[in-house]
Amino acid sequence: MRQLTDFRPFAQTASTFWTHNVLPAGERVVLVEAMSQDLRVTLRNLTVANALRRIEPARLVVYSGADEDWNQVVWTYFNLDEIRRMAEAYGAETVFDAHDLVDRRVTGTAAEQVVAGVDLGGDLPEAGITQETFDQIVHATACRMAKVARLEDIPEHHRKRAQVEARSREFARIYDALISRNHVVALVSSHVDYNNFGLAVEAALRHDVPVLFPQSTGGLKVYGLFPEQQLPHMPVRAGLTEQIADFFERHVWANRELLAPSRELTTWRSKGTLGRPSWWRSGPAVSNMDLRGSHDRGVIRRYASMRIGLDPGLPVVSVFNHAVSDALGTNVEAFSDLGEWFEETAEVAAQHDEVNWLFLDHPQQRLYDGSDFFETVAARFADRPHMWFMRSLDLSKNQLVALTDLVLTVRGSVSNEYPALGIPAIQSGWSEWSGCGFTTVAETPDAYREVLVKHLAGLLSGEVLISPEQVERARLWAWFYRAGADVHSGLVQQWQMGEEDELFHLLSVNMRHVEVDAEPAFAAVRRLWRRRDPVLTRIDWRHDPESLADLLAPRGMP
Amino acid sequence: MFHLPSLDLGTTYDEPIVPQEVPGIIDRGSSPALCILDGAGRAPHRLSRVVQPVGLLGIRLAQPNAGVRVKVRLLVDDMSTAMWDKHIIRTRGEQPPDDADYVAPDVSRNHRLVEVTAQGRSRVVALMMLRPADGGVLRQNVSFEVGADEVDESGLLMIGLEQPGHAPDWATEGLLVDSVAGVCVARLTLETLDGDKVEPHVSTGRPRVGKDSLAPVDPGFFVVDPSSDSGPAVLRLAPHGVGAGVDPLPGRRAKVRHPVRAARAGLLDWHASARGPAAVEVVDLGGETVLEAETPQGDDGTHEVSVPGGVGPVFVRARKLRGGGAPIPVDWTVRVRSARG
Numbered sequence: 001m002r003q004l005t006d007f008r009p010f011a012q013t014a015s016t017f018w019t020h021n022v023l024p025a026g027e028r029v030v031l032v033e034a035m036s037q038d039l040r041v042t043l044r045n046l047t048v049a050n051a052l053r054r055i056e057p058a059r060l061v062v063y064s065g066a067d068e069d070w071n072q073v074v075w076t077y078f079n080l081d082e083i084r085r086m087a088e089a090y091g092a093e094t095v096f097d098a099h100d101l102v103d104r105r106v107t108g109t110a111a112e113q114v115v116a117g118v119d120l121g122g123d124l125p126e127a128g129i130t131q132e133t134f135d136q137i138v139h140a141t142a143c144r145m146a147k148v149a150r151l152e153d154i155p156e157h158h159r160k161r162a163q164v165e166a167r168s169r170e171f172a173r174i175y176d177a178l179i180s181r182n183h184v185v186a187l188v189s190s191h192v193d194y195n196n197f198g199l200a201v202e203a204a205l206r207h208d209v210p211v212l213f214p215q216s217t218g219g220l221k222v223y224g225l226f227p228e229q230q231l232p233h234m235p236v237r238a239g240l241t242e243q244i245a246d247f248f249e250r251h252v253w254a255n256r257e258l259l260a261p262s263r264e265l266t267t268w269r270s271k272g273t274l275g276r277p278s279w280w281r282s283g284p285a286v287s288n289m290d291l292r293g294s295h296d297r298g299v300i301r302r303y304a305s306m307r308i309g310l311d312p313g314l315p316v317v318s319v320f321n322h323a324v325s326d327a328l329g330t331n332v333e334a335f336s337d338l339g340e341w342f343e344e345t346a347e348v349a350a351q352h353d354e355v356n357w358l359f360l361d362h363p364q365q366r367l368y369d370g371s372d373f374f375e376t377v378a379a380r381f382a383d384r385p386h387m388w389f390m391r392s393l394d395l396s397k398n399q400l401v402a403l404t405d406l407v408l409t410v411r412g413s414v415s416n417e418y419p420a421l422g423i424p425a426i427q428s429g430w431s432e433w434s435g436c437g438f439t440t441v442a443e444t445p446d447a448y449r450e451v452l453v454k455h456l457a458g459l460l461s462g463e464v465l466i467s468p469e470q471v472e473r474a475r476l477w478a479w480f481y482r483a484g485a486d487v488h489s490g491l492v493q494q495w496q497m498g499e500e501d502e503l504f505h506l507l508s509v510n511m512r513h514v515e516v517d518a519e520p521a522f523a524a525v526r527r528l529w530r531r532r533d534p535v536l537t538r539i540d541w542r543h544d545p546e547s548l549a550d551l552l553a554p555r556g557m558p
Numbered sequence: 559m560f561h562l563p564s565l566d567l568g569t570t571y572d573e574p575i576v577p578q579e580v581p582g583i584i585d586r587g588s589s590p591a592l593c594i595l596d597g598a599g600r601a602p603h604r605l606s607r608v609v610q611p612v613g614l615l616g617i618r619l620a621q622p623n624a625g626v627r628v629k630v631r632l633l634v635d636d637m638s639t640a641m642w643d644k645h646i647i648r649t650r651g652e653q654p655p656d657d658a659d660y661v662a663p664d665v666s667r668n669h670r671l672v673e674v675t676a677q678g679r680s681r682v683v684a685l686m687m688l689r690p691a692d693g694g695v696l697r698q699n700v701s702f703e704v705g706a707d708e709v710d711e712s713g714l715l716m717i718g719l720e721q722p723g724h725a726p727d728w729a730t731e732g733l734l735v736d737s738v739a740g741v742c743v744a745r746l747t748l749e750t751l752d753g754d755k756v757e758p759h760v761s762t763g764r765p766r767v768g769k770d771s772l773a774p775v776d777p778g779f780f781v782v783d784p785s786s787d788s789g790p791a792v793l794r795l796a797p798h799g800v801g802a803g804v805d806p807l808p809g810r811r812a813k814v815r816h817p818v819r820a821a822r823a824g825l826l827d828w829h830a831s832a833r834g835p836a837a838v839e840v841v842d843l844g845g846e847t848v849l850e851a852e853t854p855q856g857d858d859g860t861h862e863v864s865v866p867g868g869v870g871p872v873f874v875r876a877r878k879l880r881g882g883g884a885p886i887p888v889d890w891t892v893r894v895r896s897a898r899g
């Protein structure tokens with residue numbers, strides 16, 4: 001149970017702090033999403049918004065709320081009053097319940113509700129979103145709420161889609177109205193997927209409003225989605241993928257010698273589940289990776305093979321299933337959905353018994369799938385003795401690394417973890433790191449099957465499928481993700497601090513007793529904003545190598 | 559073994575492993591020879607605690623090609639119960655309550671079965687059952703040998719702990735689910751192979767008294783672990799307290815009984831005191847019945863059973879036959895020796 005005894009002292013402290021640390025509000029607006037039950041998410045959004053308001057005078061308008069679907073499927077303790085108090089302490093002019101407003105608009109019971117000068121309860125025109133984008137967002141939301149990989153032609157799914165579509169139409173209207181009738185400086189949103197988040201992001205980008213996209217992990221991690229950097233007719237994250245790849249190449253890869261000790265330390269810490277562990281794997285006992293070389297790997301491989309019943313002499317292809325209804329279609333993908341990729345991969349596997357195939361379910365699948373998708377696919381291939389379907393947590397990280405010779409995923413972080421250990425990975429979609437050069441990325445089903453079959457042949461012939469440079473790139477990305485693009489700020493604290501009294505006490509101490517000059521969150525947001533960077537960074541990468549060394553202070557470099 | 563040529567598992571920050579000299583004892587989780595821990599955590603004052611259904615401990619040996627005799631001290635205590643319970647809560651997808659609100663369940667009538675493997679091969683099984691009279695901790699010692707040809711040049715000795723997969727029904731009644739979770743490996747003693755050989759031994763879930771072990775009606779079976787040469791073994795079973803020259807158990811276990819329990823014990827004694835054969839079943843780890851026989855009662859009141867060699871650890875259930883009726887479970891005093899004498 002969350003231990004948050006009294007929120008008021010922090011709210012008072014924050015209110016005083018922010019009064020003196022942002023510019024007086026002008027006519028313009030910073031729009032902030034606060035639709036997560038976790039106060040750490042809203043804390044990040046509001047902190048980023050106020051860091052921006054230090055340089056861009058603007059009013060703070062916050063939209064929040066949760067509907068019955070979200071409360072049933074995702075949240076367990078959503079508390080609008082708590083969120084409202086926090087937003088007001090951070091200077092919000094208005095905090096409104098967008099979900100409730102949408103529900104009332106759908107049922108025709110909305111009364112006048114003026115937000116930032118716009119009556120959101122009155123008649124609003126249709127949003128200018130394209131039908132294709134709208135349909136994609138409706139589909140992704142309906143799948144998530146129904147907890148299925150894809151919608152079937154059944155009454156239950158028809159009803160769900162109709163309900164989501166009606167709500168989405170109203171979400172699109174109110175976001176469009178808010179953004180088009182105000183001078184909006186930026187939108188700050190913790191998510192860019194689903195109707196309640198994604199339609200605001202889509203409206204903002206369509207109206208030339210940048211979106212700052214804080215991440216729910218680490219210290220302060222933020223991506224910047226700038227309208228001019230969006231790729232036309234592509235999903236919202238596609239431009240980000242290209243921008244990050246470019247940034248990585250220009251700043252991280254170019255400074256690889258300077259970063260070598262940091263790269264190794266991050267890899268070592270990652271093996272020991274330090275830093276940012278995969279959130280979906282529980283404690284270190286199943287997530288630590290102790291193997292150091294092929295001897296260690298061989299012993300564990302023999303053991304794990306014996307347990308499962310596979311031949312350790314044959315290569316093992318590990319297929320990491322996704323949470324099948326999670327954020328469908330928000331980046332470029334070869335297949336129409338995550339489930340189709342998994343099924344198609346199983347079809348390929350059925351034809352290739354020259355290798356072992358390990359199909360692993362996502363550890364948190366029960367939160368995303370109510371249709372027994374994984375079990376259904378497993379049953380379809382039950383007669384194939386070279387294909388094993390297992391729960392991911394039934395194998396420790398040591399055993400997974402010992403067994404896996406090739407990783408298959410659409411966009412999972414395994415395609416960073418395993419290449420960093422010299423194990424090749426094929427992605428059938430784009431991710432934040434897919435342009436950084438350490439995975440093989442297939443963008444069509446045919447291309448995917450082709451590279452997969454080539455990789456199988458390569459494994460059997462002893463070909464080196466991932467080069468030392470690619471391993472180095474994968475380790476550098478791990479460093480960049482965990483360190484270079486993670487700003488530690490006294491105004492946010494690390495995610496692992498939780499959202500209890502201890503966090504708010506620490507935040508209060510920082511607000512009351514620490515002068516804010518050069519506060520990392522402020523400096524980093526200012527830098528990102530002025531340079532239109534795709535990602536918030538811990539240091540200023542425009543410095544020469546000598547100055548970068550001063551900033552990074554790498555071990556062993558005088 | 560398939561070799562992946564691109565493999566690059568090391569980092570420049572990997573700390574050096576100090577291989578373990580044999581003979582030697584590892585009794586701390588901080589031991590530098592303990593290089594792999596899987597499904598298990600390092601214990602500060604003991605070696606390790608298993609936190610998953612399967613635990614693996616990798617120890618780097620200084621002399622890879624010499625073979626080693628391994629003595630494992632296993633332990634279950636109240637912390638084992640709490641760790642097991644929290645593991646089960648998590649497998650249900652729930653979060654365990656905070657420590658302040660947590661109340662451990664009563665598992666004193668449930669047992670654990672711990673199969674110990676080395677290099678992936680089954681070696682011994684320990685039956686563990688923590689009862690209220692145990693003062694909060696139960697220890698079991700098991701021993702086995704790992705041949706010189708079983709450890710490769712890396713010197714990595716891989717000890718595994720898991721629950722046997724094919725125990726007979728009568729051994730799984732009352733068995734905790736994922737019963738290895740929470741078990742503590744208190745100590746590993748490593749010896750060279752030139753000393754005393756490992757003799758067959760029994761694990762009944764109770765501490766041993768001299769050469770004898772008490773195998774109580776609950777859980778109603780015990781385990782016989784093989785000698786180092788995997789030879790046949792002879793079991794000597796005596797209805798507890800009758801004829802085997804074993805005094806009633808001393809100390810805290812001899813305290814005054816509640817009247818109901820005293821009456822139940824009296825009934826068991828009455829069954830046990832009756833002369834007649836015993837029905838004995840022996841089942842191996844693959845679930846195959848190795849032996850199913852009636853053994854007569856000797857003049858000294860005991861029953862002798864021969865367990866064939868080469869079958870590895872076995873589950874044994876012995877029940878008293880009285881007057882042609884159904885077999886009756888009784889407490890046994892068990893002693894085992896190698897058939898070679």
